[in-house]
Amino acid sequence: MNHTVLPPGADDRDLLTALKFVLAGQGDVTISTPEGSAPLPDSVRGLLVDAVTALDRGQAVTVEPHRTVLTTQEAAELLGITRPTLVRLLEAGKIPYSSPGRHRRVELADVLAFRQHERARRGQVFEEMAHEETPDPGDAADGFVSTR
Numbered sequence: 007m008n009h010t011v012l013p014p015g016a017d018d019r020d021l022l023t024a025l026k027f028v029l030a031g032q033g034d035v036t037i038s039t040p041e042g043s044a045p046l047p048d049s050v051r052g053l054l055v056d057a058v059t060a061l062d063r064g065q066a067v068t069v070e071p072h073r074t075v076l077t078t079q080e081a082a083e084l085l086g087i088t089r090p091t092l093v094r095l096l097e098a099g100k101i102p103y104s105s106p107g108r109h110r111r112v113e114l115a116d117v118l119a120f121r122q123h124e125r126a127r128r129g130q131v132f133e134e135m136a137h138e139e140t141p142d143p144g145d146a147a148d149g150f151v152s153t154r
Contacts, residue, residue, distance in 0.1 A: 008070035013061050026058045074114045081112040085121055095120075 014022060029035065035046040046054075057067045076084070081101075082092040096103045096110060101120045103110045 008068055010066055010068040011057070011061065012066050013064045019062070022058060022062050026055070026062060029055045029058060072114055076112045076114055076117065078110050078112065081117045084114075084117055 029051060035051055036043050037046055053069075057069070060067050072084075073080075078092055078096070079089050082089040085092065092101075092112075093110070095101050096112070101112060102116050103112045105111070
């Protein structure tokens with residue numbers, strides 16, 4: 007069960023902007039209907055902020071539920087890697103897992119934490135690479151810079 011929402015038309019953009027403003031505020035947000043009202047939990051509020059921001063940019067949004075315990079195949083698909091690569095990560099202790107019976111199971115929270123950690127690590131590596139000093143090609147006498 008997944009649900010995809012396409013970006014709204016131009017006439018609904020003002021509603022989207024108002025919704026984004028309300029959700030991004032500091033106070034508590036409550037949803038009210040004629041049947042009653044309920045406070046909006048922070049986790050749902052964050053999801054709505056992300057969804058409204060994407061829709062405001064003209065992007066479609068899909069909400070898809072996930073089980074909290076995944077098979078190795080499901081975890082690998084979520085990370086965008088092959089199942090054998092995921093198994094190597096599990097066996098190396100990079101992602102915790104359990105083995106009820108013959109099959110490994112991975113907690114969704116652990117997979118998402120690993121993905122976030124890897125993104126941060128890659129960002130740091132790219133930042134370090136960007137600050138490495140490279141020779142100026144103008145300094146070379148013949149216009150060529152030796153790379154080896």
